[in-house]
Amino acid sequence: MIVDKIYGELCVTCNEQGYLTDLNQWTKDVGLEIAKEENIVMTDKHWDVIDYLQDQCRKQVALSIRKIGKSGVVSIKEFYQLFPNGPLKISSRIAGIPKPVSCI
Amino acid sequence: MTSPETKKKEDKKPIKKMMLILSKATIDNVYACFILANGARMEGIESEIFFTFFGLEAITKKKLEHLHVATVGNPGMHIPTLLGGLPGMEAFATNMMKSEMEKLDIPPVGEFLEILSASGTKLWACKLAMDMFHINEKALIDDLDGVLTVGDFYTRAQGENTHLLFI
Numbered sequence: 173m174i175v176d177k178i179y180g181e182l183c184v185t186c187n188e189q190g191y192l193t194d195l196n197q198w199t200k201d202v203g204l205e206i207a208k209e210e211n212i213v214m215t216d217k218h219w220d221v222i223d224y225l226q227d228q229c230r231k232q233v234a235l236s237i238r239k240i241g242k243s244g245v246v247s248i249k250e251f252y253q254l255f256p257n258g259p260l261k262i263s264s265r266i267a268g269i270p271k272p273v274s275c276i
Numbered sequence: 277m278t279s280p281e282t283k284k285k286e287d288k289k290p291i292k293k294m295m296l297i298l299s300k301a302t303i304d305n306v307y308a309c310f311i312l313a314n315g316a317r318m319e320g321i322e323s324e325i326f327f328t329f330f331g332l333e334a335i336t337k338k339k340l341e342h343l344h345v346a347t348v349g350n351p352g353m354h355i356p357t358l359l360g361g362l363p364g365m366e367a368f369a370t371n372m373m374k375s376e377m378e379k380l381d382i383p384p385v386g387e388f389l390e391i392l393s394a395s396g397t398k399l400w401a402c403k404l405a406m407d408m409f410h411i412n413e414k415a416l417i418d419d420l421d422g423v424l425t426v427g428d429f430y431t432r433a434q435g436e437n438t439h440l441l442f443i
Contacts, residue, residue: 257320
Protein backbone atom coordinates (compact mmCIF):
# COMPACT_ATOMS: atom_id res chain seq x y z
CA MET A 173 0.00 0.00 0.00
CA ILE A 174 1.39 3.38 -1.02
CA VAL A 175 0.35 6.58 0.72
CA ASP A 176 1.07 10.22 0.01
CA LYS A 177 2.43 12.14 2.98
CA ILE A 178 3.00 15.83 3.37
CA TYR A 179 6.18 16.92 5.10
CA GLY A 180 6.44 20.69 5.38
CA GLU A 181 5.69 21.94 1.88
CA LEU A 182 6.54 18.70 0.12
CA CYS A 183 4.35 15.76 -0.78
CA VAL A 184 6.19 12.42 -0.85
CA THR A 185 5.09 8.81 -1.42
CA CYS A 186 5.65 6.36 1.42
CA ASN A 187 4.89 2.70 2.00
CA GLU A 188 2.51 1.63 4.79
CA GLN A 189 5.38 1.66 7.29
CA GLY A 190 6.28 5.25 6.51
CA TYR A 191 9.40 4.61 4.42
CA LEU A 192 9.88 6.76 1.32
CA THR A 193 9.43 4.77 -1.88
CA ASP A 194 11.66 7.07 -3.94
CA LEU A 195 14.90 8.50 -2.56
CA ASN A 196 14.79 11.26 -5.23
CA GLN A 197 11.86 12.84 -3.39
CA TRP A 198 13.96 13.21 -0.25
CA THR A 199 15.16 16.60 0.97
CA LYS A 200 16.81 17.53 4.24
CA ASP A 201 13.52 19.09 5.37
CA VAL A 202 11.69 15.81 4.75
CA GLY A 203 14.39 14.07 6.80
CA LEU A 204 13.93 16.58 9.61
CA GLU A 205 10.15 16.08 9.67
CA ILE A 206 10.51 12.28 9.79
CA ALA A 207 13.12 12.66 12.56
CA LYS A 208 10.57 14.69 14.54
CA GLU A 209 8.06 11.84 14.18
CA GLU A 210 10.71 9.47 15.52
CA ASN A 211 11.55 11.86 18.39
CA ILE A 212 15.12 12.33 17.19
CA VAL A 213 16.85 15.71 17.50
CA MET A 214 19.23 15.78 14.55
CA THR A 215 22.90 16.79 15.00
CA ASP A 216 25.82 16.89 12.54
CA LYS A 217 26.72 13.36 13.61
CA HIS A 218 23.19 12.18 12.76
CA TRP A 219 23.46 13.74 9.28
CA ASP A 220 26.85 12.05 8.71
CA VAL A 221 25.13 8.72 9.24
CA ILE A 222 22.23 9.69 6.96
CA ASP A 223 24.70 10.71 4.19
CA TYR A 224 26.47 7.39 4.52
CA LEU A 225 23.21 5.39 4.39
CA GLN A 226 22.03 7.21 1.26
CA ASP A 227 25.41 6.73 -0.38
CA GLN A 228 25.30 2.98 0.32
CA CYS A 229 21.72 2.79 -0.94
CA ARG A 230 22.68 4.46 -4.24
CA LYS A 231 25.51 1.95 -4.59
CA GLN A 232 22.92 -0.78 -3.92
CA VAL A 233 24.81 -2.15 -0.93
CA ALA A 234 22.61 -4.01 1.58
CA LEU A 235 22.97 -2.42 5.00
CA SER A 236 23.62 -4.11 8.32
CA ILE A 237 24.66 -3.04 11.81
CA ARG A 238 27.98 -4.79 11.21
CA LYS A 239 28.71 -2.78 8.05
CA ILE A 240 27.84 0.48 9.76
CA GLY A 241 30.20 -0.40 12.62
CA LYS A 242 32.99 -0.91 10.06
CA SER A 243 32.13 2.20 8.02
CA GLY A 244 34.35 4.54 10.01
CA VAL A 245 31.42 6.98 10.17
CA VAL A 246 30.06 5.82 13.50
CA SER A 247 30.73 3.01 15.99
CA ILE A 248 27.95 0.55 16.84
CA LYS A 249 27.74 1.99 20.34
CA GLU A 250 27.39 5.56 19.00
CA PHE A 251 24.87 4.38 16.41
CA TYR A 252 22.62 3.06 19.20
CA GLN A 253 23.08 6.30 21.13
CA LEU A 254 22.15 8.44 18.12
CA PHE A 255 19.07 6.43 17.19
CA PRO A 256 17.82 4.49 20.22
CA ASN A 257 14.82 2.15 19.86
CA GLY A 258 16.00 0.54 16.63
CA PRO A 259 18.92 2.42 15.00
CA LEU A 260 18.98 0.85 11.55
CA LYS A 261 15.26 1.03 10.85
CA ILE A 262 14.84 4.56 12.26
CA SER A 263 17.91 6.03 10.52
CA SER A 264 16.87 4.39 7.24
CA ARG A 265 13.43 5.98 7.51
CA ILE A 266 14.93 9.42 8.12
CA ALA A 267 17.34 8.86 5.20
CA GLY A 268 14.45 8.09 2.86
CA ILE A 269 15.79 4.66 1.93
CA PRO A 270 13.96 1.29 2.13
CA LYS A 271 13.69 -0.52 5.46
CA PRO A 272 16.73 -2.84 5.70
CA VAL A 273 15.95 -6.55 5.69
CA SER A 274 19.11 -7.58 7.55
CA CYS A 275 18.88 -9.45 10.87
CA ILE A 276 22.46 -8.54 11.79
CA MET B 277 -16.76 -24.25 18.25
CA THR B 278 -15.18 -20.81 18.33
CA SER B 279 -12.66 -19.71 15.75
CA PRO B 280 -9.21 -18.70 17.01
CA GLU B 281 -8.48 -15.03 17.49
CA THR B 282 -6.16 -13.83 14.73
CA LYS B 283 -6.82 -10.12 14.68
CA LYS B 284 -4.33 -7.81 16.29
CA LYS B 285 -5.81 -6.45 19.47
CA GLU B 286 -5.75 -2.74 20.21
CA ASP B 287 -4.49 -3.29 23.74
CA LYS B 288 -1.56 -5.50 22.67
CA LYS B 289 1.72 -4.30 24.10
CA PRO B 290 5.06 -4.86 22.33
CA ILE B 291 7.81 -7.06 23.82
CA LYS B 292 10.05 -5.02 26.10
CA LYS B 293 12.81 -7.43 27.02
CA MET B 294 14.17 -10.78 25.77
CA MET B 295 16.02 -12.93 28.31
CA LEU B 296 17.85 -15.70 26.43
CA ILE B 297 19.44 -18.73 28.07
CA LEU B 298 22.13 -20.42 25.99
CA SER B 299 22.99 -23.92 27.23
CA LYS B 300 24.66 -25.40 24.14
CA ALA B 301 27.95 -24.86 22.33
CA THR B 302 27.08 -26.07 18.84
CA ILE B 303 27.49 -23.26 16.35
CA ASP B 304 23.88 -23.37 15.12
CA ASN B 305 22.52 -22.89 18.64
CA VAL B 306 25.01 -20.16 19.46
CA TYR B 307 24.15 -18.20 16.32
CA ALA B 308 20.41 -18.67 16.85
CA CYS B 309 20.82 -17.13 20.28
CA PHE B 310 23.05 -14.25 19.10
CA ILE B 311 20.79 -13.39 16.17
CA LEU B 312 17.73 -13.34 18.44
CA ALA B 313 19.52 -11.11 20.97
CA ASN B 314 20.86 -8.76 18.29
CA GLY B 315 17.56 -8.72 16.41
CA ALA B 316 15.84 -7.64 19.60
CA ARG B 317 18.20 -4.69 20.05
CA MET B 318 17.70 -3.71 16.41
CA GLU B 319 13.97 -3.43 17.14
CA GLY B 320 14.55 -1.37 20.27
CA ILE B 321 13.88 -4.34 22.57
CA GLU B 322 16.22 -4.92 25.54
CA SER B 323 18.09 -8.24 25.51
CA GLU B 324 20.25 -10.27 27.88
CA ILE B 325 21.96 -13.65 27.48
CA PHE B 326 22.64 -16.10 30.33
CA PHE B 327 25.40 -18.51 29.32
CA THR B 328 25.10 -21.80 31.16
CA PHE B 329 26.45 -25.37 30.84
CA PHE B 330 28.04 -25.82 27.40
CA GLY B 331 26.87 -22.37 26.41
CA LEU B 332 29.82 -21.07 28.45
CA GLU B 333 32.13 -22.20 25.63
CA ALA B 334 30.71 -19.38 23.49
CA ILE B 335 32.21 -16.82 25.91
CA THR B 336 35.40 -18.74 26.77
CA LYS B 337 38.23 -16.82 25.09
CA LYS B 338 40.20 -19.88 23.97
CA LYS B 339 37.19 -21.81 22.71
CA LEU B 340 34.78 -19.35 21.15
CA GLU B 341 36.36 -19.36 17.70
CA HIS B 342 36.51 -23.15 17.63
CA LEU B 343 32.87 -24.09 18.01
CA HIS B 344 31.50 -26.81 15.77
CA VAL B 345 28.30 -27.92 14.15
CA ALA B 346 27.23 -31.44 15.24
CA THR B 347 27.51 -33.94 12.38
CA VAL B 348 26.47 -36.91 14.54
CA GLY B 349 22.96 -37.14 15.94
CA ASN B 350 21.85 -34.18 13.85
CA PRO B 351 19.28 -35.37 11.28
CA GLY B 352 19.21 -31.87 9.76
CA MET B 353 22.72 -32.42 8.40
CA HIS B 354 21.61 -35.38 6.23
CA ILE B 355 24.93 -37.14 6.81
CA PRO B 356 24.78 -40.84 7.78
CA THR B 357 25.80 -41.19 11.45
CA LEU B 358 28.69 -43.48 10.53
CA LEU B 359 30.17 -40.92 8.12
CA GLY B 360 29.46 -38.01 10.46
CA GLY B 361 31.72 -39.64 13.04
CA LEU B 362 34.75 -39.82 10.74
CA PRO B 363 37.75 -37.68 11.74
CA GLY B 364 37.64 -34.22 10.18
CA MET B 365 33.96 -34.44 9.32
CA GLU B 366 32.87 -31.90 11.93
CA ALA B 367 35.58 -29.47 10.93
CA PHE B 368 34.67 -29.84 7.27
CA ALA B 369 30.95 -29.21 7.89
CA THR B 370 31.77 -26.31 10.20
CA ASN B 371 34.01 -24.62 7.63
CA MET B 372 31.32 -25.01 4.98
CA MET B 373 28.79 -23.39 7.29
CA LYS B 374 31.15 -20.57 8.29
CA SER B 375 31.90 -19.66 4.69
CA GLU B 376 28.18 -19.54 3.89
CA MET B 377 27.59 -17.31 6.91
CA GLU B 378 30.41 -14.94 5.93
CA LYS B 379 28.69 -14.52 2.54
CA LEU B 380 25.58 -13.36 4.40
CA ASP B 381 27.63 -10.86 6.42
CA ILE B 382 27.19 -12.88 9.64
CA PRO B 383 30.23 -12.16 11.85
CA PRO B 384 32.44 -14.77 13.57
CA VAL B 385 31.57 -15.55 17.21
CA GLY B 386 34.13 -13.16 18.77
CA GLU B 387 33.11 -10.21 16.61
CA PHE B 388 29.44 -11.02 17.13
CA LEU B 389 29.94 -10.81 20.92
CA GLU B 390 31.57 -7.38 20.49
CA ILE B 391 28.61 -6.22 18.40
CA LEU B 392 26.16 -7.52 21.02
CA SER B 393 28.00 -5.77 23.83
CA ALA B 394 28.21 -2.49 21.88
CA SER B 395 24.50 -2.78 21.10
CA GLY B 396 23.66 -2.96 24.79
CA THR B 397 22.94 -6.69 25.13
CA LYS B 398 23.90 -7.81 28.63
CA LEU B 399 26.11 -10.91 28.74
CA TRP B 400 26.01 -13.03 31.91
CA ALA B 401 27.84 -16.23 32.89
CA CYS B 402 26.12 -18.85 35.08
CA LYS B 403 27.84 -19.24 38.44
CA LEU B 404 26.85 -22.88 38.99
CA ALA B 405 28.07 -23.98 35.54
CA MET B 406 31.37 -22.12 36.09
CA ASP B 407 31.87 -23.94 39.41
CA MET B 408 30.97 -27.26 37.81
CA PHE B 409 33.39 -26.91 34.90
CA HIS B 410 36.05 -25.19 37.09
CA ILE B 411 36.04 -22.11 34.88
CA ASN B 412 37.67 -18.94 36.16
CA GLU B 413 36.18 -15.57 35.18
CA LYS B 414 39.57 -14.61 33.69
CA ALA B 415 39.06 -17.29 31.02
CA LEU B 416 35.89 -15.56 29.86
CA ILE B 417 35.57 -12.62 27.45
CA ASP B 418 36.36 -9.09 28.66
CA ASP B 419 32.95 -7.82 27.56
CA LEU B 420 31.20 -10.07 30.10
CA ASP B 421 28.84 -8.06 32.31
CA GLY B 422 29.17 -10.42 35.27
CA VAL B 423 28.47 -13.78 36.89
CA LEU B 424 24.93 -14.53 38.03
CA THR B 425 22.90 -17.21 39.76
CA VAL B 426 19.58 -18.31 38.31
CA GLY B 427 17.85 -16.25 40.98
CA ASP B 428 19.75 -13.12 39.92
CA PHE B 429 18.77 -13.76 36.32
CA TYR B 430 15.09 -14.10 37.20
CA THR B 431 15.29 -10.89 39.19
CA ARG B 432 16.62 -9.13 36.09
CA ALA B 433 13.65 -10.49 34.13
CA GLN B 434 11.25 -8.47 36.28
CA GLY B 435 8.78 -6.20 34.57
CA GLU B 436 5.98 -6.37 32.08
CA ASN B 437 6.39 -8.01 28.68
CA THR B 438 9.66 -9.77 29.38
CA HIS B 439 10.11 -13.06 27.59
CA LEU B 440 12.46 -15.89 28.57
CA LEU B 441 13.81 -18.26 25.95
CA PHE B 442 15.85 -21.44 26.52
CA ILE B 443 18.22 -22.48 23.74
